[in-house]
Amino acid sequence: MVSRYSRGMNEERGRGGRPRSEQARTAVLQAVDDLLLEVGYAAMTMKGIAERAGVGRQTVYRWWSTKAEILFEASVADAEEELAIGPAGAPLDDLTAYLEALVRFLAHSPAGAAYRALLAAAQQDSAVAELLASKDVLGDSARGVVERVVRQEAASIPVDLATALLIGPPFFWILSGRDPSGLAARELAEAFMDGLHARKAR
Amino acid sequence: MVSRYSRGMNEERGRGGRPRSEQARTAVLQAVDDLLLEVGYAAMTMKGIAERAGVGRQTVYRWWSTKAEILFEASVADAEEELAIGPAGAPLDDLTAYLEALVRFLAHSPAGAAYRALLAAAQQDSAVAELLASKDVLGDSARGVVERVVRQEAASIPVDLATALLIGPPFFWILSGRDPSGLAARELAEAFMDGLHARKAR
DNA sequence: CACATTCGAGGCATGGTGTCTCGATATAGT
DNA sequence: ACTATATCGAGACACCATGCCTCGAATGTG
CATH class of the missing domain: 1.10.357.10 (Tetracycline Repressor, domain 2)
Structure with missing residues (x-):
């Protein structure tokens, strides 16, 4: 399953709107990196990723559908x-x-x-x-x-x-x-x- | 994790007690075979296996620890x-x-x-x-x-x-x-x- | 017949899922 | 400045699987 929005950091958005937070994106990727080593892939959860990254759960789901997608990126x-x-x-x-x-x-x-x-x-x-x-x-x-x-x-x-x-x-x-x-x-x-x-x- | 009991159908038990049901064992193995094809490994659950086999949940847990063990057998x-x-x-x-x-x-x-x-x-x-x-x-x-x-x-x-x-x-x-x-x-x-x-x- | 162990069934607390809503914040167009 | 739009963190929500526990019934052995 591809991210529902499937556009990167620098792609077009509809006009207006708050821009995607680079800080949130980086924090999520880093959290996944850390959690993979600390608890392993099986025990890694979307919830845990969001909490570890200090980010809302919806912010994770907005850009990635699954932990596999995040880990891949x-x-x-x-x-x-x-x-x-x-x-x-x-x-x-x-x-x-x-x-x-x-x-x-x-x-x-x-x-x-x-x-x-x-x-x-x-x-x-x-x-x-x-x-x-x-x-x-x-x-x-x-x-x-x-x-x-x-x-x-x-x-x-x-x-x-x-x-x-x-x-x-x-x-x-x-x-x-x-x-x-x-x-x-x-x-x-x-x-x-x-x-x-x-x-x-x- | 190996099954807590780790003994097969024909191994010794403490003396007495109802013998393990061969029918239940077969039904569980068959259920796993079926479910693997029908829903795939990821969507296969211990609960689903027990229900599909027409068997109590504890009966499954008594003999196998994980779905991996059942599938292996x-x-x-x-x-x-x-x-x-x-x-x-x-x-x-x-x-x-x-x-x-x-x-x-x-x-x-x-x-x-x-x-x-x-x-x-x-x-x-x-x-x-x-x-x-x-x-x-x-x-x-x-x-x-x-x-x-x-x-x-x-x-x-x-x-x-x-x-x-x-x-x-x-x-x-x-x-x-x-x-x-x-x-x-x-x-x-x-x-x-x-x-x-x-x-x-x- | 007493004893031991399994059986199917289902209650229970725990924890993750994915969606939804909230008020706040940041950018673009007018 | 003002409005429209889309994001942010936070958390409530219903749903479901987990693994343990308990129940009464069933089925074997000594």
Whole structure:
């Protein structure tokens, strides 16, 4: 479910009227960030968010329909930043750096916790699923690395497939509750490169 | 959180007392199965389960702590059955058959919907996480195929890693909301085999 | 027959939901 | 300045699920 008003801070309003309070907006996003760490997603309530932010309940409902929406807005920027990895030189180093960032994000970062909570909610709530589909954080983050490596290795493979091959294993490992310390980014990177080379030879 | 009593239908009780009703137990499990399809996991309530099963609320709470526990008990058997794939002959055919079953399970099967709901709940509830950890449905289902293929191909790779390499890509694809019809089981199987061969050569 | 335990049913306090109303406040158009 | 409009924080409201408790009835064991 998209916010009933679905316009950001700087979009047009009907003429006149008190402008939306930037302070209230920021306080709500911050409250969600805090509460996610303090009580977790399941125990986070719209009521609690409003109280924590020092904001009226209607003010929250006016701009967001669900806690998923708020959490999404509050964590997307952090997620993108944590997953952005500059070119590292050799493809293997490039992939390793990305996979390390990915594991750190999924298993240890607050923004990653938010992403996992949203992904979980999306399995049962199509509104949240659409929200996540509107911004493919993981896919986008991998695309740069994948395209760079595929080009350098002159492999022919659809980017979407390569992305799933790269992200999938650590994604499954962590989401299924396996110990992230048992994950070797370099080993995963090598496995990915192996697959690319073999595909080229075939 | 494990059921406070944590004993099955045929375990010892203190001596005497009315025996647990098999009819009530079955009705509850069936109600959860039905409700998952009719209203989804999020909208499923302990109260609704009891009413649907024609059972007292306390009777539900006596044997299960949460709806996750009930759903787990109600769907594990179906999940195992759907994911059990007999040897198909050639390793590539073996892998393809398994991956087809996996995609069918995750994307289209009611038992798969239950699994996805539980996996989602586990991201926010450590009790559910322990429940899932106690029975690694996906990992166990893949182990047979993986061990068979690794042995036949004489590859040296830890089974856990190979399992993640095999399950991960379709798992990520589906859980992240991508269209499962865009998944080619044979292509995924080939990619897995490619990685195995390259690893052998390295 | 006494005892233990379950059964279905439903009462209860607690707490979150989402809507509504209130008076106050801030901006745009006249 | 004045009016129209939309926001603000605060909280009342009806509704519903939770999880515990109690009841009388049912069903087993020693």
